[in-house]
Amino acid sequence: MKVPHEWHKDFFRNSFYNPASPAAVEKAPAEAAFILRQLKLKKGAALLDLCCGPGRHAVEFAKKGLAVTGYDFSAEYLKEASARAKKKKVSLRLLRGDMRRLPFRGEFDAAVNLFTSFGYFQKFSDDLKTLKGVAAALKPGGFFLLDVINGDFVRKNFRRRDWVEMEDYYHLEEVEALRDGVSTTWTRIEKKGGKVQSRKFFGRLYDKKSVSSALGKAGLKPLKFWGGFSGKPLTSKANRLIVLARKSR
Ligand SMILES: C[S@@+](CC[C@H](N)C(=O)[O-])C[C@H]1O[C@@H](n2cnc3c(N)ncnc32)[C@H](O)[C@@H]1O
Known part of the structure; x- marks a missing residue:
């Protein structure tokens, strides 16, 4: 069986897979806290959670006073994100669309893409389109934090x-x-x-070198790397690759 061309369209449904498992939901507040320590955003700053899924991080960011936009392709997950926001008494702007076609221009102070929601396309040019869309969505000097599985690991x-x-x-x-x-x-x-x-x-595997090159091609300069949300260094023993990048001013 070959990987279907647009496999994500039939994959991200609750009847098959839900990224907001009880264990994943439990981890979200600590992960969001780590991210916010790196992004150093002011209250009211605009944050894009790209591929927000069921919104387990988005609600944590909103609880800290950020203006959060969650963007995802899955209508089912967005519905769940909306219900989660209501339950937590926070407001989220939730938009449905494809990550290769981001409609934003210079409106975000920061963007995040979490839990290996990147590297899904069999053509590298589609990954690059996504990163260029992130760069266009950011204000000059805006930050992008990407969390994917570590290809070396x-x-x-x-x-x-x-x-x-x-x-x-x-x-x-x-x-x-x-x-x-x-x-x-x-x-x-x-x-x-x-x-x-x-x-x-399909999952494209990124390591420090290849992710730096892809970010650079999109106009995003990698600044720091970690191997997990504990803040441990990125080595081949770490299963996560977290990178903080910045759009030039
Ligand atoms: C592994 S889940 C992670 C969700 C969320 N970030 C989390 O940590 O719970 C990947 C997400 O990417 C979304 N996604 C997949 N392909 C997409 C595409 N082409 N455009 C926009 N979102 C997409 C899925 O719907 C899903 O919500």
Whole structure:
């Protein structure tokens, strides 16, 4: 089975995968706190959460007094983000669209893209379109913080097959190494009723060098790197690659 061309359109649905698992939601406040320490934004500053999904970070940013725009392709996740904001009594501006076609011009003090919501396109030019859109969306001197899986870590700890037990289902993973990234098949087997669903997706692997080059091509200068939200250094032992970049003034 080949990775479908626009695989994201059929992948990010709650019936198959929801990034806001209880464990992920629990981590969001500490991750948001780390991010805000790096961005040093003033109250009321405009922040773009690109690929905000169900809004687990967006609501934390809004709780700290930022004017948050969440942008995502999945209508289901945006609905969940809206409900989460209502529950937390914060306001979010939520917009649906494709990350390759960002409609913003110089309106944000900062932008974030979290939990490996980047590197999804089989053409590198599409990743670059996304980064150029982020640069255009930022005010001069605006910051961009990107959090993706660390390509060096994935290559060194490659596991062809893996599985994990979730609350309601079993999650199976099969990974194939490609030149620029990985093609992964996720299979979900419901505990109740045994329904089986499989989807294949592509992930471009970025390391310090390749992400710096991509950011540079989009007019974003990498400033700092970390290997996790604890603030640990980026080494091949760290499974995250977090980079803070800045648009020139
Ligand atoms: C791994 S989830 C992470 C969501 C969120 N950042 C979080 O941490 O919970 C990736 C997100 O990217 C969104 N996405 C995927 N492809 C997209 C595209 N082409 N344009 C906009 N959003 C997209 C998905 O709908 C999903 O919400």
